Amino acid sequence: KAGVTQTPRYLIKTRGQQVTLSCSPISGHRSVSWYQQTPGQGLQFLFEYFSETQRNKGNFPGRFSGRQFSNSRSEMNVSTLELGDSALYLCASSLAGRQDLDEQFFGPGTRLTVL
Amino acid sequence: SQQGEEDPQALSIQEGENATMNCSYKTSINNLQWYRQNSGRGLVHLILIRSNEREKHSGRLRVTLDTSKKSSSLLITASRAADTASYFCGNSGGSNYKLTFGKGTLLTVNP
Numbered sequence A: 001k002a003g004v005t006q007t008p009r010y011l012i013k014t015r016g017q018q019v020t021l022s023c024s025p026i027s028g029h030r031s032v033s034w035y036q037q038t039p040g041q042g043l044q045f046l047f048e049y050f051s052e053t054q055r056n057k058g059n060f061p062g063r064f065s066g067r068q069f070s071n072s073r074s075e076m077n078v079s080t081l082e083l084g085d086s087a088l089y090l091c092a093s094s095l096a097g098r099q100d101l102d103e104q105f106f107g108p109g110t111r112l113t114v115l
Numbered sequence B: 001s002q003q004g005e006e007d008p009q010a011l012s013i014q015e016g017e018n019a020t021m022n023c024s025y026k027t028s029i030n031n032l033q034w035y036r037q038n039s040g041r042g043l044v045h046l047i048l049i050r051s052n053e054r055e056k057h058s059g060r061l062r063v064t065l066d067t068s069k070k071s072s073s074l075l076i077t078a079s080r081a082a083d084t085a086s087y088f089c090g091n092s093g094g095s096n097y098k099l100t101f102g103k104g105t106l107l108t109v110n111p
Helices: none
Strands: A005-007 A010-013 A019-024 A031-038 A042-050 A053-057 A064-068 A074-078 A087-094 A110-114 B005-007 B010-014 B019-024 B031-037 B043-050 B055-058 B061-066 B071-076 B085-092 B105-110
Touching: A005 A087, A010 A019, A019 A087, A019 A110, A031 A074, A042 A064, A042 A074, A053 A064, A074 A087, B005 B085, B010 B019, B019 B085, B019 B105, B031 B061, B031 B071, B043 B055, B043 B061, B043 B071, B071 B085
Parallel strands: A010 A110, B010 B105
Antiparallel strands: A005 A019, A019 A074, A031 A042, A031 A087, A042 A053, A064 A074, A087 A110, B005 B019, B019 B071, B031 B043, B031 B085, B055 B061, B061 B071, B085 B105
16 A cells, blocks of 8 residues: 655745645545644644544644545645744544544655745 | 653763653643654654553653652663653643643753
8 A cells, every 4th residue: 555645745835825735645544633833833733634634633723724525635834824824734544533543644744844 | 731851951961871861740741652752843652651550661761650749750771872852751640641741851962
């Protein structure tokens, strides 16, 4: 089976722009979670989607949004980019959708740099 | 917040030595998972330990859980240079099941 894929792998944007990141989970996985990783804050949970519904949400401003499609692929969008949004954005998928029970399979991440 | 804390932040050892990393968390948990991350890449699941378990083994890995102290430890025996990576613990509790990670321990194994 192919692993979790994320596109693009690297992205450079300027302040005020918006960005859309894409995640394709492992075939058959219905849960997709997004994380932001920075040196200062570590790995922080953004949100989780299961069967096209947002099931969990972290403590991020409304500029961060996401969605999941019927084929379980997910996108996250960040509007009005700020310098502090520079980070590695990781996507993870799991089979049944219980993060505490299921192994999370992570993608390689998208490195976003905001100038 | 259930965010955990890994300790130490960084650890440097020689190949063949054992490495021990600790993780503490704040509230009661359903279970705890350990992940490894090679530089700038995604996380890889290592082991899951449930709240009613005290110890679990997987190859050279040994994880313990002490719910009374709200802490867990990951022991890597006979370390190899390839074990060089950051190690994270993720815990979940309550009814929303989401995983919360600490900032990780950077392990460097010198050949």
